[in-house]
Amino acid sequence: METAIEHADGPDPSLTLERARRGDADAFEALYRAHHRQVHALSLRLTRDGRAADELTQEVFVRAWRALPRFRGESRLGTWLHTITVRANLERSRRRKRRDRREVSEEDVDGYAHAAKRAMPETEIDLERAIARVPDRAREVLLLHDVHGYKHREIGEILGIAEGTAKAQLFRARVLIRGFMEIDG
Amino acid sequence: MTDSEGWDEPDERTLDDVRIGRLERLPGEADPSRDLWPEIATRIAGDAWGGGARSEAPAGLRGPDAVGRAARFGRGRWVQAAAAVAIFALGGIGGWAVTRPSAPPEEASIDQALALAAEVQRTGSEYVAALAAFVSVVDSLSGDVRSQGRDAAIATLYGASRELVALDQATPVGRAAAEGPRPPIRF
Numbered sequence: 001m002e003t004a005i006e007h008a009d010g011p012d013p014s015l016t017l018e019r020a021r022r023g024d025a026d027a028f029e030a031l032y033r034a035h036h037r038q039v040h041a042l043s044l045r046l047t048r049d050g051r052a053a054d055e056l057t058q059e060v061f062v063r064a065w066r067a068l069p070r071f072r073g074e075s076r077l078g079t080w081l082h083t084i085t086v087r088a089n090l091e092r093s094r095r096r097k098r099r100d101r102r103e104v105s106e107e108d109v110d111g112y113a114h115a116a117k118r119a120m121p122e123t124e125i126d127l128e129r130a131i132a133r134v135p136d137r138a139r140e141v142l143l144l145h146d147v148h149g150y151k152h153r154e155i156g157e158i159l160g161i162a163e164g165t166a167k168a169q170l171f172r173a174r175v176l177i178r179g180f181m182e183i184d185g
Numbered sequence: 186m187t188d189s190e191g192w193d194e195p196d197e198r199t200l201d202d203v204r205i206g207r208l209e210r211l212p213g214e215a216d217p218s219r220d221l222w223p224e225i226a227t228r229i230a231g232d233a234w235g236g237g238a239r240s241e242a243p244a245g246l247r248g249p250d251a252v253g254r255a256a257r258f259g260r261g262r263w264v265q266a267a268a269a270v271a272i273f274a275l276g277g278i279g280g281w282a283v284t285r286p287s288a289p290p291e292e293a294s295i296d297q298a299l300a301l302a303a304e305v306q307r308t309g310s311e312y313v314a315a316l317a318a319f320v321s322v323v324d325s326l327s328g329d330v331r332s333q334g335r336d337a338a339i340a341t342l343y344g345a346s347r348e349l350v351a352l353d354q355a356t357p358v359g360r361a362a363a364e365g366p367r368p369p370i371r372f
Contacts, residue, residue: 037214119215
């Protein structure tokens, strides 16, 4: 997966990363500008709420800033940010005790559809509505695999689960989506 | 499609391929409802001066000239962030002023004294300007950021009041300073 910084930050993105790692806020802002829309797309689909997604995106970059000196570049920066996004959302969900809730209300789905249309005007709202109904863990795997293009091995590392578990969750998510879309017609 | 990709029912592949293709074409980028960077900049600057996870101040936000930097950037979001940054920085200076040991008396020339007084006036003006900028954006900030900025601003004022008392406690201004604000936080 190509990181946006590779085509958005001039000839030497590694220099920008190194400057940010050493505490240069201007360089870190450049990293933010290059990556925040990817992070926000995942945040929005994870939280299913526009305001919560804004807060999660901010939290991701604050955490990234704090952890950047320890980022060794073993994974791509975009992957690393997505990992932070998923884990920060997990903590957020646990605080709210809504983890893996089996059903979301139609009001929640409507609210998410509105936010998704505003943030991603070109998206397919019927698909977004179906995704929003998928339980948390299966939705995480589906988003990382089908929307963001990660392999099961990478998803296992990001989510801290076995590769087989990721495959099972993807299968579950796709079956659920098929059912939701057939119900919606 | 293979089992490893999550499907194991061959007779359903065609329809599902179409559906999966639609999933894969969903946008992977989204626009936040507003520019989130100013609040992020404020928070990471707060880290730098508030004893956060990073021990060093970020180079791009370092130093008491943050408001001047904001003007040079000429971008509204930086003005907001840098104003808060300046308050955090000055808050730190105020706290230091409260807790630092008393310096031994020194002989100072008139030129030195005037230069120091001019420095007091310049940094005081910066403090007031930064505080005004912070007040102008405070409604858009989260509760934590707002209270952190407020505490830093009050602590700075308290530090200054202590020095004013040392300067002249006999005048009404000196007495008012002596009875003035108390620090909400310890440095």
